[in-house]
Amino acid sequence: MSSTIDETASAASSGTSATERFHTDKSPYDAVKDVPAERVDALAREVLDAVYATVRKHKVTYDEFNALKAWMIGVGEDGEWPLFLDVWLEHVVEDVNTEHREGNKGSIEGPYYVPGAPEQGAHGTIPMRDGEGGTPLAWSGRITSTDGSALGGAKVELWHADADGFYSQFAPGIPEWNLRGSFTTGEDGTFEIHTIQPAPYQIPTDGSCGKLIKAAGWHAWRPAHLHVKVSAPGHELLTAQLYFPGDEHNDDDIASAVKPELVLDPTTHDDGTASVRYDFVLDPAKG
Ligand code: MBD
Numbered sequence: 001m002s003s004t005i006d007e008t009a010s011a012a013s014s015g016t017s018a019t020e021r022f023h024t025d026k027s028p029y030d031a032v033k034d035v036p037a038e039r040v041d042a043l044a045r046e047v048l049d050a051v052y053a054t055v056r057k058h059k060v061t062y063d064e065f066n067a068l069k070a071w072m073i074g075v076g077e078d079g080e081w082p083l084f085l086d087v088w089l090e091h092v093v094e095d096v097n098t099e100h101r102e103g104n105k106g107s108i109e110g111p112y113y114v115p116g117a118p119e120q121g122a123h124g125t126i127p128m129r130d131g132e133g134g135t136p137l138a139w140s141g142r143i144t145s146t147d148g149s150a151l152g153g154a155k156v157e158l159w160h161a162d163a164d165g166f167y168s169q170f171a172p173g174i175p176e177w178n179l180r181g182s183f184t185t186g187e188d189g190t191f192e193i194h195t196i197q198p199a200p201y202q203i204p205t206d207g208s209c210g211k212l213i214k215a216a217g218w219h220a221w222r223p224a225h226l227h228v229k230v231s232a233p234g235h236e237l238l239t240a241q242l243y244f245p246g247d248e249h250n251d252d253d254i255a256s257a258v259k260p261e262l263v264l265d266p267t268t269h270d271d272g273t274a275s276v277r278y279d280f281v282l283d284p285a286k287g
């Protein structure tokens, strides 16, 4: 099973899917139109000033300048701008946008979210294949507001890689909604989700992001992680990831997206399954 997927999963397929996904979901051109000119001017100028300082400091050569041009052209051709930006830039954007929160602060979304995952109710099993690999995981939790009140009708959208590290809709050969589900809390704010533990994830190494990683002597790994979007009426949307203790990449995530409060504390049982409790606190929306 994993060898079939290995042969066909590629940077080109997951990069192109992520780029198409972005066009579908994020109305990127409207967003560009809506950024005020003063912000564009200040941000573009300061980023360029930082680049000029680096060029002068290191006396960048024409070979290096042309390597950069060729590489940037390649990132576009591979559809890997979403991957590049989510791996190397999103974590700091996420930080500054959630630092005011009293509830959960969250983590990056990454390139592989798809809206509209099938609804499973308050207690349910995420869509998965017969014999889906990986340790079965039962996750129960409760969603409250910062004042402690239970949030009934709150949503947990969960998506994650399979035990081989592949995401449905971005690697070929996996059912459309595999390991993607939406759960809605009962009146008391609780939910219980049955899924499997995902594997550590290596970002595609055969595309332009992989070229950068190889050329710089970095590694391509993210620790195993569960992605969630948690939402409730009148509250700020929480985008987060949850991690597993002891993963060797918790301390050197290529995407710099691990926070200690997001590491789960699961219990392993004699039958080889695991269970965990993890709750969310949402901030009321401002204004
Ligand atoms: C992922 O699965 C991911 O979560 C991020 C942030 C980047 C690449 C792949």
Ligand code: FE
Pocket: 110, 112, 201, 225, 227
């Ligand atoms: Fe991910």
